[in-house]
Amino acid sequence: MPEDPSAPRLRHKWRMPVEWLGIVPFLLFALLFLILPTMKIVVGAFQTPEGAFTLQNLADLNTDSIRSAYWTSIRLSLITALLGCAIGFAMAAAVVFGGLPKGIRSPLLTFSGVASNFAGVPLAFAFIATLGPVGLITVWLRTEFGINLRAMGFNLLSFNGLVITYLFFQIPLMILIIIPALDGLKREWREAAEVLGATGAQYWRMVALPILFPSLLGTFALLFANAFGAVATAFALTGPQLNIVPIKLFAQIRGDVLGNPNLGYALAFGMIVITALANFLYIWLRVRSERWLK
Amino acid sequence: MSFLTLTHLEKTFGQNRVVKDFSLSIAKGEFISLLGPSGCGKTTVLRMVAGFETPTSGGITIDGRDVTGLRANARNIGMMFQAYALFPNMTVADNVGFGLKVKGAPRAEREARVAEMLKLIGLSDLGGRFPFQLSGGQQQRVALARALAPRPSVLLLDEPLSALDAKVRVSLRNEIRQIQQELGITTIFVTHDQEEAMSISDRIVVMNGGVADQVGAPFDIYNRPRTRFVANFVGTLNTFDVQVTDPAQGRVTLAGQSLTLPDAPLASSVGQTLSVALRPEALRLGRLPDAEALLTARVTDVHFMGSVIRLKAEMAGALVSLDTFNRPDAPPPVVGSEVEVSLSGRDFIVLQG
Amino acid sequence: MTRFFAWAAFLLGSLFFLLPLIGMTEFSLKARRGEYSFDAYMRVFEDQRFWDTFSYSLILAAATIVVGVFLVVPTAYWVRLKLPQARPVIEFITLLPLVIPAIVIVFGYIRLYNTSSFLPMTGSALGTDILLTMGYTTLALPYMYRSVDTGLRTIDVGTLTEAAQSLGAGWVTILARIILPNVMVAVLSGAFLTLAIVLGEFTMAALLNRPAFGPYMQLLGANRAYEPPALAVIAFAITWGCMGLMQLVTRLSKHERAKA
Ligand SMILES: Nc1ncnc2c1ncn2[C@@H]1O[C@H](COP(=O)(O)OP(=O)(O)O)[C@@H](O)[C@H]1O
Ligand SMILES: [Mg+2]
Numbered sequence: 001m002p003e004d005p006s007a008p009r010l011r012h013k014w015r016m017p018v019e020w021l022g023i024v025p026f027l028l029f030a031l032l033f034l035i036l037p038t039m040k041i042v043v044g045a046f047q048t049p050e051g052a053f054t055l056q057n058l059a060d061l062n063t064d065s066i067r068s069a070y071w072t073s074i075r076l077s078l079i080t081a082l083l084g085c086a087i088g089f090a091m092a093a094a095v096v097f098g099g100l101p102k103g104i105r106s107p108l109l110t111f112s113g114v115a116s117n118f119a120g121v122p123l124a125f126a127f128i129a130t131l132g133p134v135g136l137i138t139v140w141l142r143t144e145f146g147i148n149l150r151a152m153g154f155n156l157l158s159f160n161g162l163v164i165t166y167l168f169f170q171i172p173l174m175i176l177i178i179i180p181a182l183d184g185l186k187r188e189w190r191e192a193a194e195v196l197g198a199t200g201a202q203y204w205r206m207v208a209l210p211i212l213f214p215s216l217l218g219t220f221a222l223l224f225a226n227a228f229g230a231v232a233t234a235f236a237l238t239g240p241q242l243n244i245v246p247i248k249l250f251a252q253i254r255g256d257v258l259g260n261p262n263l264g265y266a267l268a269f270g271m272i273v274i275t276a277l278a279n280f281l282y283i284w285l286r287v288r289s290e291r292w293l294k
Numbered sequence: 295m296s297f298l299t300l301t302h303l304e305k306t307f308g309q310n311r312v313v314k315d316f317s318l319s320i321a322k323g324e325f326i327s328l329l330g331p332s333g334c335g336k337t338t339v340l341r342m343v344a345g346f347e348t349p350t351s352g353g354i355t356i357d358g359r360d361v362t363g364l365r366a367n368a369r370n371i372g373m374m375f376q377a378y379a380l381f382p383n384m385t386v387a388d389n390v391g392f393g394l395k396v397k398g399a400p401r402a403e404r405e406a407r408v409a410e411m412l413k414l415i416g417l418s419d420l421g422g423r424f425p426f427q428l429s430g431g432q433q434q435r436v437a438l439a440r441a442l443a444p445r446p447s448v449l450l451l452d453e454p455l456s457a458l459d460a461k462v463r464v465s466l467r468n469e470i471r472q473i474q475q476e477l478g479i480t481t482i483f484v485t486h487d488q489e490e491a492m493s494i495s496d497r498i499v500v501m502n503g504g505v506a507d508q509v510g511a512p513f514d515i516y517n518r519p520r521t522r523f524v525a526n527f528v529g530t531l532n533t534f535d536v537q538v539t540d541p542a543q544g545r546v547t548l549a550g551q552s553l554t555l556p557d558a559p560l561a562s563s564v565g566q567t568l569s570v571a572l573r574p575e576a577l578r579l580g581r582l583p584d585a586e587a588l589l590t591a592r593v594t595d596v597h598f599m600g601s602v603i604r605l606k607a608e609m610a611g612a613l614v615s616l617d618t619f620n621r622p623d624a625p626p627p628v629v630g631s632e633v634e635v636s637l638s639g640r641d642f643i644v645l646q647g
Numbered sequence: 648m649t650r651f652f653a654w655a656a657f658l659l660g661s662l663f664f665l666l667p668l669i670g671m672t673e674f675s676l677k678a679r680r681g682e683y684s685f686d687a688y689m690r691v692f693e694d695q696r697f698w699d700t701f702s703y704s705l706i707l708a709a710a711t712i713v714v715g716v717f718l719v720v721p722t723a724y725w726v727r728l729k730l731p732q733a734r735p736v737i738e739f740i741t742l743l744p745l746v747i748p749a750i751v752i753v754f755g756y757i758r759l760y761n762t763s764s765f766l767p768m769t770g771s772a773l774g775t776d777i778l779l780t781m782g783y784t785t786l787a788l789p790y791m792y793r794s795v796d797t798g799l800r801t802i803d804v805g806t807l808t809e810a811a812q813s814l815g816a817g818w819v820t821i822l823a824r825i826i827l828p829n830v831m832v833a834v835l836s837g838a839f840l841t842l843a844i845v846l847g848e849f850t851m852a853a854l855l856n857r858p859a860f861g862p863y864m865q866l867l868g869a870n871r872a873y874e875p876p877a878l879a880v881i882a883f884a885i886t887w888g889c890m891g892l893m894q895l896v897t898r899l900s901k902h903e904r905a906k907a
Contacts, residue, residue, distance in 0.1 A: 019729045019730055020730065020733070022721070022722075022725035022729060022730065023722050023725055023726065023730060023733060023737065025718065025721070025722070026718055026719075026722040026737070026740075027740075029718055029781070029784075030740045030743075032781070033752075033756070033781040033782065033784070033785050034740065034743055034744065034747075034752065034785050035740075036755070036759060037752055037754075037755025037756050037758075037759050038747055038751065038752065038755055039755075040755045040758050040759045041751060041754060041755050041758075044758065087660060090656040090660070091656055091657055091660040093653075093656075094652070094653035094654070094656040094657045095653075095657065097649070097653070098649060098650055098652070098653020098654070098656070098657070099649065099650045099653060100650075100653055100654065100657060104657070110890060110891075110894060111664070113890045113893070114883070114886050114887045114890045115664060117840070117843045117844065117847070117886050117889075117890070118847075118882070118883055118886050119847070120847045120848070120849050120861060121847070121849050121861055121864040121865045121868060121882075122847065122864060122878060122879035122882035122883065123667075123879070124868070125671060125864075125868055125875040125876050125878060125879035126667040126668065126670060126671035126876065126879045126883075127667055127670075128868075128875070128876075129667075129670045129671040129673070129674035129675070129875075129876040129879070130666055130667045130669075130670025130671065130674075131667075131670075135670055135674070136666070136669065136670035136673050136674065137666060137670065167663070168663075168664070168667060171660070171663075171664075172664075186378070186379070188375045188376075188378065188379035189379065189381060191344075191346055191366070191373070191375070191379075192373065192375065192379045192380075192381070192437075192440075193381075193392070193396075194345075194346075194365075194366045194367045195344055195345070195346075195366050195367065195369075195371055195372070195373045195441075196367075196372075196392055196393035196396060196440070196441075196444060197367045197368075197370075197393055197396050197397050197444060198367060198392070198396040199367060199396070202396050206381075206392070206395075206396075207381050207383065207384075210383040211381075211382065211383050222745060225745060225746055225748070226745075228748065229747075229748025229749060229750060229751070231748075231749075231750050231849065231850040232847075232848075232849035232850055232861065232865070235849070235865065236849070236864075236865050236868050239869070246748065246750050249750055249751075249754065250750060250850070250853075250854070253750075253753075253754055253757065253854055254854065264754070265758075268750075268751045268754050268755075271748055271750075271751055272747060272748075272751060275746050275747065275748065276746060279746050
């Protein structure tokens with residue numbers, strides 16, 4: 001009996017690394033093209049050009065222009081994520097529960113798949129052709145109704161214009177993710193609530209929304225990150241002048257407009273911190289709200 | 295005095311008439327089962343009572359009040375579903391207290407009622423658990439407590455046991471019946487399991503194709519089925535063809551033996567063939583003094599089921615099933631042996647249609 | 648009442664999505680004064696740079712798909728078969744590209760793989776192309792991995808592997824002849840999504856200075872009036888085509904299974 005306890009331990013020690021070898025290519029790829037590049041940014045944010053440790057880069061972020069860029073980016077991401085979630089939810093709920101013809105559902109899902117991927121440069125073109133200075137709707141409103149959008153303060157190449165444009169991919173993304181979640185709501189839950197005396201609003205507030213909460217939250221975090229990191233749409237729409245973080249970083253990478261290479265690291269590091277915070281918040285809330293899940 | 299009445303209920307989905315001229319009157323405190331094969335419209339009837347479906351025509355009254363046009367949340371009904379209808383995001387206690395909470399009952403009253411209900415179903419210790427932490431049987435007991443907590447006037451159960459395994463099913467159905475009698479609550483229970491229906495109901499409604507074929511106490515339904523469908527659905531049947539010899543006295547012959555049928559006089563003429571049926575337990579093994587006729591049968595199969603032994607045998611040109619009680623001192627006949635079978639005309643069911 | 652609001656939500660939403668599509672189409676047809684024409688499209692198609700950048704992006708998309716398949720299929724298979732304990736790690740990594748903005752990743756590339764680094768990939772055109780392909784692979788990773796992993800869930804990886812091994816098949820044979828055909832639908836739908844992503848990608852290609860389709864579109868947008876909406880229509884059609892193909896393979900495979 002003396003060798004018995006040691007034998008399995010030996011085998012255990014041997015087998016682990018052999019099996020982990022199978023995912024070494026993947027881990028190597030992730031290391032080289034995902035983790036190391038990110039680490040480079042993080043480390044660089046705390047280094048002087050000569051390589052010494054410093055907090056000066058982060059301190060240098062505290063200028064009016066950079067603060068306002070972050071603030072604009074955060075607002076833009078929050079607003080488009082909120083509106084995207086709300087409108088996408090309304091459309092998904094309309095299709096799943098609203099008694100619309102069954103035939104609508106599949107085209108809506110297909111279209112959402114297309115629209116959520118129709119981002120970037122061509123999306124900006126589409127909105128310029130529609131709401132730009134000589135766009136379809138702008139001209140139509142002016143000639144038919146004498147409404148001058150520009151005089152009313154609307155400008156596509158502004159914060160509000162960006163919000164409207166981003167919604168074109170934010171809403172479909174929400175629809176794609178939330179329709180399966182809505183399908184997961186069992187008819188019995190609704191009927192049980194109703195027969196127990198609950199109104200429709202009570203059912204939504206006490207049963208359906210708490211059950212959907214993790215999905216809603218996850219989608220919100222995803223939409224937030226999606227808007228926060230988006231470069232192409234904003235760049236094609238407004239060029240390099242709009243003061244949001246990704247555009248600023250884009251200009252910095254291209255031409256060191258900040259006049260300090262390591263300030264670029266700090267700028268990018270700030271982006272990572274914000275999207276990571278958003279996701280940690282999501283994970284934390286999700287864990288708290290999902291005690292009732294296995 | 296009837297408490298819950300359904301009058302000439304009809305329900306049509308598109309072209310499909312799912313419930314046809316369904317009338318039923320249920321007394322206060324009665325336990326009624328709707329029994330029938332899948333797709334015969336049981337759930338649809340129940341959902342009309344609950345208020346989830348609007349009848350195409352006909353009416354529903356509860357305690358004298360016409361509820362036909364009322365929404366489900368205004369009917370004060372308790373309902374239990376097939377499975378997994380507990381709110382997964384709430385603890386057991388919150389599930390049970392849900393009905394009182396939406397009605398705005400004060401917290402103290404709610405908590406007292408929840409405790410009372412959990413005690414009733416024997417799960418007092420599990421109030422803080424979430425549904426996924428319970429077994430299927432426990433979940434359904436919580437569902438029952440949740441349905442009963444707001445003191446509904448009627449309890450509706452739609453195959454609440456069908457997702458459970460056999461042992462739990464039997465114990466839980468007895469528990470449901472016991473609680474129902476304790477509270478004296480008027481109950482409609484939907485099932486496709488005839489044994490379940492017969493064991494716990496005051497009366498059974500056998501449904502077939504959206505129509506109530508027969509309404510009656512389990513004893514009557516089983517022993518005096520009015521149609522071939524009902525007879526077949528509520529138990530095993532052995533059918534024979536007999537020749538009428540005396541219509542006025544109800545006398546017939548089967549394999550040369552003379553028998554007197556219960557539903558005499560028969561509306562048929564001498565020499566006519568009649569289709570009759572016998573339950574497996576009406577074919578009695580051995581030579582019995584009170585029997586009218588004695589036939590021999592060749593055993594082809596023996597199923598030992600515990601208290602009952604079911605034999606398959608060839609008799610009078612037909613393959614029959616016959617049940618006999620287990621006796622420790624008498625082993626069952628072996629396959630291939632010849633046995634004597636006693637039968638009596640009064641046990642026969644004359645089948646119409 | 649519910650139905651009224653449902654229709655209202657659906658129709659208003661649809662209007663929001665249709666108007667830009669109508670807008671870009673209408674605008675793209677207005678290149679000739681006073682009448683609709685396809686002039687803008689003609690000019691786009693006559694532009695050699697359109698074809699050059701488009702085929703460049705197409706080649707990179709193909710390379711991305713190949714790299715992605717070689718990376719994802721064996722890994723997902725291995726994790727299901729032998730390393731379920733590694734699943735959280737792998738899933739975390741595959742979700743990272745949704746959290747770390749692409750512009751940050753490519754910034755890291757530029758600084759990490761510059762001419763004076765241990766792996767001077769940005770020093771040559773080929774090296775940069777490889778780097779860009781790897782970048783696209785990271786962007787596609789979340790979708791590719793999910794798709795393949797879901798596909799693997801529907802087959803019994805363990806039994807298939809044991810059956811193949813008992814017939815003497817090696818790992819390469821098992822992956823290429825048994826596993827890959829079984830997750831082909833998942834791979835294809837991941838591939839079409841990758842194609843859609845790569846063809847429209849702007850940030851990485853622009854910052855790595857490669858002549859891809861995204862930067863070309865941007866450049867044209869800054870200098871022309873009618874060609875950009877025409878390009879948008881073309882890009883939309885391509886995206887739609889990719890999604891359509893994705894649905895098609897899924898539907899065809901369901902059909903096949905129903906027949907079998
Ligand atoms: N909402 C509905 N729409 C259309 N047909 C229905 C609907 N509900 C039930 N049916 C049909 O009505 C018939 C009876 O269904 P149901 O009452 O559920 O039967 P049971 O509960 O006895 O199995 C079935 O043929 C079913 O397909
Ligand atoms: Mg049913």
